Amino acid sequence: MGIRPLDPLLPLALGLHRRDFRRRAFRNQLLATPAIQADHPSRIQTNLDLSNQPQRSLRIRPSKPIRISRPRRYGRCCRCPGRRGRIVQSKRSCRPRRSPQQVPPTAMIDPPSGLTNTPEAFSITIPAMGATIDVRWVGIDSSELSQASEIGKAIETQIDHWTEVMSDYQQDSQVNRFCRQADDGQWHAPSADLWRVLECSDHWNRWSLGAFDASLGALTRLRRSKNQPSDIQWQQARLSCGWENIEWDLQGRQIRFKRPGIRFDFGAIGKGFAIDQTATQLKELGIQSYCVNASGNMALGASPTPTAAGWPVEIGLVDSPDRSLRSLRLAHCGIATSGDLHQKLRDRPQSNPAETSVKSSHILDPQKQLGVVGSQMATVITDNAANADAFATACCVHLARGTLNNWLSGLEKGQTNYPSDFEIWVQSVQDPGQPPTLIHWS
Template sequence: MDFFLMVISGAFSFYWVFLFTTHTYLLLILSQLTYTDQIIPFELSTHPKHCLSVGTRSRQVRVPRVLAIEGPGEANARAERTWRGRVPSERQVNARSLPQRDSLHRYEFTHPQMGTVFRLVMYAESETQAQAAATQAFAAVDSLNASMSDYLPDSELSRLCNQSGNGQSVEVSEDLWQILKLSDRFSRQSGGAFDATVGPLTRLWRRARNLKEMPDSARIEEARQMVGFQNISFKKGQKIELKKTGMRLDLGGIAQGYAADRCLKILRQNGIRRALADAGGDIALGDAPPGETGWTIEIPASQSKEVTSSHLLTSLRLANCGITTSGATFRYLEAGGKRYSHIVDPRTGWGMTHRVLVTVQAPDATTADAWATAISVLGESGWKKLKRKHRRLKAWLTETPITAH
């Protein structure tokens, strides 16, 4: 009898253990299915993808928006695979935890200035934060233009040039002092291929393009005599003297890059680090967009003379640097079967005739801007002689424009 009761008791125990185990197993399966359903789905969106095009508006593209996010501003290392139907096996979260969307939102602002359109793309926590930062950045651009423009007769730069050759030194603002000191450094490093005193020549060639007629050789030589970075004297008290009468400064080969860097600096001061500032193709890049390793920059490798988007070949992922392009693709004078670029060789006085478009990556947009101008003048052979001394620069010489996104 005791044996029979033991058998009955064991059977009931086994039955309840079996039911409990089966029930637990089913619950685990159901919870896993719920977790998978929450992670895998992705959306196709017309959200602009971290994108800008040099000289054009950013295109709208359909891209997967992954929903698995580790925390504010940072994507899960494996989230990029979830849209393919793969669930992260590492760093698994509790089945009851829902994936959180990125707390940063994308904002874009534009502002016409310096003969181009400035464009800011940023990831901020709120529209209020983004708007305030953009307003400050564009105000700084306006201030820089008022100081550095060679078009405005009452700009600080124009007033300085009006004092050239009179033996007087003029106290200048911090920004004008800094950009002229940088210009002097780039002039010396490039052997005069970049020269901020090129103003008399650029004015002459600008007029020639408007009239569509070649400037006289004698006038070119006369203007060239007023050019030379060695004729800028930097003195104590933030004072500058232009030694030769008729000297005109032209910061067109550096000012936009300088302004782009200033914009990015202001955004960072406002707590916005995932951003870029585009000054008509002179681009200052901050931290990468959320979930990305960098901003995607596309540059062409084709040597075709036709400028088409089909020539885009090489893609770069860049962050915290500057990149710009310079060349004779759009502004030039055609005369005598030759095409003379708006970029003038300060050493000879003549507009460049070799059709080359230069893209330069540098630690900042100011450096990239100046060296893009210098390398356009130097050409490939001239750059080869200097590039070993400037290992922080990367240059691509092509004949088609770049786009970035």
């Protein structure tokens, strides 16, 4: 784990996320810059000039884990359990976590001219939940590096905890243990934290009129499996899905499965929920200005500087992600983007050995129990990241069904009792070569 002190305007100058930030060129420029030892032994101050750098903004795209090819190293990463002590060389490898005592001296970039007496900005990057979670906060004096280190450790502990609660990749996670226990058809009480996630998922199943369903885990696991599933496996997985197969005891906080084999998949709400809890912890630690970003799902606090209107955000185009649909300044909200630009999974078994599997979006329509078809992307801004995450997924499903406008009209009129304001951009490409269709709702 590395705590990097940053200038408050660095996110505005160099960008916060993804491929538009040229990591290699920036790294080479930074390494080639003469370094001058600062007054603090753990900081190196450089004379890197930001005056000629273009103003870059954070770019929102459909969730896709960052894949960076790294040199061979010893250690383990979030997706390589049990490899400690072995050489890992893979595009899925990520930098081993380090304690604050093991962190090498990091570079602090000189603040732009005219910016004085401002709190210092810090950041920490944590690989978790199949994504890279980047947390940036402003509000600590540059002399309080020990406090920043404590905040970084608290953030990492919080994210690790919620990963252990919600992950369907970890066999011993709370949600997987609970599902195996509930296969007996009896009433069982999940942990308090797992109940909070399940309760939020139940709300969204009702708010979305069934378009959001976190009980499709059995089908999701089959779609992403390496081996080709058989017809019987597909049939069993589809029978083990459906929110209607779950009974709730709200007073006793218990759940009962009507049929065995039901598995929860929080992929459409988990990252948003985890970063909301991280944002809440930052506020409890006295940090009001923050950006918690998990591959485009974000919880935003107050503006990074007193003069800024908010954190800079750009919404990319579905057919050309390097270009921007809209540039915004946002604060005190959650934002998420869902789409099938990068992730495609199989939908049915092969009818003959020479045929390839039919693939569609990783977003499942709970009614058809198939992935939605077509290139689409939904970006939602609302009160928090968990709601934005689930909202964006529901938008993609309703768009594929042709019911998006009717559903949004019902939300606006209060027919489903959704409690918060929202703003939505939904883009879709029906025919290759044709311009995308845009729906903007606020």
